[in-house]
Amino acid sequence: MSFKNQIDQFILEIGLINRVSVSLMILDWQAIDTVLLDMDGTLLDLHFDSYFWLEFLPMRYAQVHALEPSEAKQWLHERIKQEQGRLSWYCLDYWTEELGLPVAALKHEVAEKIGFRPNVPSFLKALKTSHKRSVIVTNAHPDSLNLKLERTGLASMVDAVISSHEFKVPKEDQAFWHALQEREPFSAPRTLLIDDSLPVLNSAARYGVGYLLSIAQPDSQLPARSVDRFNAIHDFEEVMPTNDPTL
Numbered sequence: 001m002s003f004k005n006q007i008d009q010f011i012l013e014i015g016l017i018n019r020v021s022v023s024l025m026i027l028d029w030q031a032i033d034t035v036l037l038d039m040d041g042t043l044l045d046l047h048f049d050s051y052f053w054l055e056f057l058p059m060r061y062a063q064v065h066a067l068e069p070s071e072a073k074q075w076l077h078e079r080i081k082q083e084q085g086r087l088s089w090y091c092l093d094y095w096t097e098e099l100g101l102p103v104a105a106l107k108h109e110v111a112e113k114i115g116f117r118p119n120v121p122s123f124l125k126a127l128k129t130s131h132k133r134s135v136i137v138t139n140a141h142p143d144s145l146n147l148k149l150e151r152t153g154l155a156s157m158v159d160a161v162i163s164s165h166e167f168k169v170p171k172e173d174q175a176f177w178h179a180l181q182e183r184e185p186f187s188a189p190r191t192l193l194i195d196d197s198l199p200v201l202n203s204a205a206r207y208g209v210g211y212l213l214s215i216a217q218p219d220s221q222l223p224a225r226s227v228d229r230f231n232a233i234h235d236f237e238e239v240m241p242t243n244d245p246t247l
Contacts, residue, residue: 027192029241032211034186035127036204037158038171039138041196041218043120044148048113050219053080056110061099085199087170092141104143114151117215123236124157130241134158135184137193139170139200160184171200177207194233201230213239 040049054077062072079098083089092103127134136158138145145163149155164170167179180186192211193204196218205212214232217224224234233239 027211027213027239027241029130029132032132032190032192034133034135034191036135036137036186036191036193036195036209038193038195038197038200039136039140039145039148039154042194042215043117043124043136043154044152045113045115045117045220046196046218047221048110048115050221051113052107052110057099057101057103057106060101060106064101085170085172087139087164087168090139090141090144090170091165092143104141104147107144107147111147111151114148116152117218117220117236118234119236121157123240126241127158132241133186134160135186136161137164137171137180138162139164141165171195171197172203174203174207177204177209194239198227198230 037043040046054073058073058076059069061067061076062069065072067075076099080089083094088094092107095101096103124134134157136154138161140148140163142163142165145161149161155161162180162184164176166183167176169175169179171177177188188208189210191209192213193201193209194213194215195201195204196215198214201212201214212230214227214230216227216232216234225232
């Protein structure tokens, strides 16, 4: 092995060691009672949603409205961006009306792409074993949420599932966290939120959630991203709960 290759291997190994040990040091499981979990891009591979909104839906829109596929894709991408950060961004009823397409029904046509991110079932099982309360908090529309729950069985793996549509505000809004506190009382300093959305993590930080983690690679078909403000995990194996107070 050349000197350069040895250096590259050393850096890789150190990076992996640091990535795991940083996660373990930050996640003092003895200080965490509640784990709030995003769904899309966190527990589930974001590829389903990326493919649906960026490829499949524009294709169907082009067919229905007699447009060139590239024209439909460009228009739809720009139109979706206009709703970013609002509850309408996630609302299938809104997009059904806007696009003249049965968006919820179309999702069923590509449902085989719904899948877990690495080691999610094992992580959720470990949360139960460690007596941590686990709650899915998602911006997903109820129709999309129900489809994914049916395909994955996620509801049986956690203690509760809550959609922001129930509160009529997205997780990016401080009002969401106040409404969540009313529905699902939790001690913010003793709560961990894992979410691939940086605006959501920023919102949770403002509310006072004590432990925050992001996801390095929400979509398995895209490269891992660099996350600056928050620690990011690649695999839930990195943050498996432990009852050992020495860790």
